């Protein structure tokens with residue numbers, strides 16, 4: 239082989255070796271740019287949410303993430319329709335929004351665990367209003383179910399499915415289609431990013447929310463409708479026993495503010511930089527093979543069983559005391 243041929247081969251091999259390196263560097267640069275845009279530049283480069291329409295419908299609006307979204311939307315100039323089960327709590331939030339932000343409010347009292355029967359009534363309440371945004375963050379009570387310890391499994395399954403799946407897949411998009419523009423924000427969860435044993439039903443319904451939102455977005459974006467899926471990690475709310483806010487756990491108001499900034503920059507988001515970084519770290523540090531292994535799950539099951547039998551003992555003790563006094 240001549241020296242020239244040898245050099246030519248070396249150049250070709252170097253180029254072949256460099257292709258994946260350059261490709262991965264470009265991919266990394268693209269990811270960094272998207273992250274920068276989604277979580278940093280979005281602070282200064284916000285979409286004017288009023289362009290979607292006058293009214294925003296927010297479910298689960300009496301506490302946690304839903305309430306925080308409702309307030310943020312009002313602060314950004316939208317009138318808000320608040321939806322949840324408790325009239326009393328709805329009135330309190332409505333008054334707070336009217337007093338603080340001077341926006342109009344309406345309230346709809348529904349229980350999403352009731353299934354199909356509620357949607358006609360909701361549609362009637364929304365008739366004639368210029369609905370621009372639908373934000374869905376309601377959550378059934380105790381959605382985390384480890385089946386062997388759940389005393390009323392069938393009822394629980396129906397409740398979680400009605401609340402997390404049926405409500406999200408209603409024909410709400412048609413309302414927005416008639417107007418030719420709109421924004422739907424569906425709150426999924428980190429638990430929907432990967433399978434979570436012991437949270438099986440919750441985790442499975444959240445991956446439904448994620449896929450459903452992504453498919454709807456692909457189908458309707460050309461028609462002027464944006465569907466954004468938001469997948470938080472830990473936010474301090476009733477669901478998480480109002481845990482202390484720190485660099486991992488966001489307050490609901492801060493979370494809603496940052497997550498709303500990402501509208502127009504991403505159709506699937508962790509909602510804030512801290513959660514996006516935690517999600518990346520979890521992917522590396524907690525791979526599926528570890529989280530799904532018996533080695534990882536067994537201690538948790540033992541713990542749950544122990545807590546459950548302690549609760550049962552306490553319950554029996556209370557019942558026996560009651561019988562003595564009766």
Ligand SMILES: NC(=O)c1ccc[n+]([C@@H]2O[C@H](COP(=O)([O-])OP(=O)(O)OC[C@H]3O[C@@H](n4cnc5c(N)ncnc54)[C@H](OP(=O)(O)O)[C@@H]3O)[C@@H](O)[C@H]2O)c1
Pocket residue numbers: 297298299300301302303304321322323324327348349350351374375376377378379401425426427428469470471472473474475476477478
């Ligand atoms: N907090 C977190 O760390 C976290 C993490 C990941 C995902 N998420 C998701 O974020 C969403 C909001 O959770 P959150 O933490 O804000 O919970 P939250 O503080 O417990 O709020 C739940 C809301 O849903 C309403 N609600 C409960 N059951 C309902 C029903 N059957 N029908 C209608 N409304 C009902 C409640 O109001 P009423 O009691 O007045 O009905 C309340 O306004 C959920 O989809 C949850 O899965 C939360």
